Amino acid sequence: MHLIAIDWGTSSLRGALLDGKGHVLEERSHSRGILTVPAGGFPGLFEELFGDWMRLTGSFCLISGMAGSKQGWVEAPYCPCPSGRVEVANAIVEIEPGRIAIVPGLSDVHDGVPDVMRGEEVQIFGAMSLVGLSDGLFVLPGTHSKWVTVKRGRVTGFRTFMTGEFYALLSQHSILAHTLDAQAPLDEVAFLEGVTQADNGQGLLHNAFGVRTLGLFERMPAGELASYLSGLLIGEELRTQSIHGGDLVLIGSPALTQRYQLALEVSGNTARTLGAEATWAGLHALSAIHIANKARS
Template sequence: MHLIAIDWGTSSLRGALLDGKGHVLEERSHPRGILTVPPGGFSALFEELFGDWMRPTGSFCLISGMAGSKQGWVEVPYCPCPSGRVEVGNAIVEIEPGRIAIVPGMSDMHDGVPDVMRGEEVQIFGAMALAGLSDGLFVLPGTHNKWVTVKRGRVTGFRTFMTGEFYALLSQHSILARTLDAQAPLDEVAFLEGVTQADNGQGLLHNAFGARTLALFDRMPAGELASYLSGLLIGEELRTQSIHAGDLVLIGSPALTQRYLLALEISGNTARTLGAEATWAGLHALAAIHLSNKARS
């Protein structure tokens, strides 16, 4: 199998050329998320960015992420929880038969309110394969963070937290933007102070205002305030979780997983971390299921 694996998000996309065993031969990334693609322009952009990878006979591309959303290339229905690799693999939709297909994403329901993810399910299946796990709690930090429960190889449920987006809104578009430096590097002491403060029982709406008053009273410089605010938000997210001893896996960029590891250590929890390799492993596993189904049909 000559597999082109692509994670196509809202603001960017990345791709990997994989051999038959799932080894990465080459990687590419572009700032061409789905929101930058004009109507009807996905096929042409795909050929522009990855056409050379698709030339060898038998090449097959599997795409995950927002390319399967209403605003994407083709809308692909969600797989409801509980679902595992087989159910998701069986629901893959080909948009160019035998050549290009899209992973469906997953949905869950909480008290009548739906929750969804596109792309994270692939990372979870890849992480399960790489870590040799069939049970565990998988945490995917990002703009919209996911906390995903897996039992016996199937995603039984998940919840989304808009932590990353709230950080961007508060640090760039609220009164806090006037006194903090959102581009400052992580200050671990200030970050952990924010994580601790989030557990005071007063709630984020109150605690966030402290990021302003600490500046007003010269208690914390602008470079540290961004880390403090990040700690408040991640601490608030962690405060709502029920974390038990066992397998906890963080999947994401090193910059984000580092912050969650620091916050988890306060409560005596540890986690293993994975990055982009989880996406490629997940797409490789799902492609194998899809192509096997085609060979039998």
């Protein structure tokens, strides 16, 4: 058997060809997120990007992410928390029976307001398999960061923070865009200054203005201010969390997990980190359950 594992997001997608044991044979990435696909264009684009993999003997494709949203290929309704691998695998939606299927996301509710994720649930299930955890706190940094609680192998709840999106808005579309250099590399000292400042009790709306005044009075150069702003935002995110020891796992790109590791160390916390391998492991685990279900039915 070959599994074609695909994480299809809003602005990009990535795929991996896995063997029957879940080993990665090849990986691909493309800037063809769901927003670039015209109505009715998903089958043709899928064939163009992954048709050669699908022609291999015993190929099955499982897709996670925004391809299962209302704006995607086929909608896969959210599974409510608490949910684990079995519940999610049982709710997989087939596009072409026995050939292509889509993973549903997860939903949660806080004070009457819904919260959702698509794709991150697969990374969590994969991380659980890779590090051998059935309980813990899983953090997925990104445009919309997720803080996810797992107990006995099931996602019991999560919260989303628009940290990455706020950084993009402030650094590119606010008055701060004229003050900082968003292309500058990470400055760890300035970043940690921002993380510490976020805990001053004055709130993000006040602290963010300090990015402008630090530049105005030449207290910090433009190259460092971007890291300082990043520290403020990530520090604000961490300030709202209750971390009481236990297992903490970061899942994401090295550039992001590095920042969160630095910020967590300020409060004396440490975390294990995982990258793309969590996605492939999660899709492999879900596909095994789905295929077993099909065999029994």
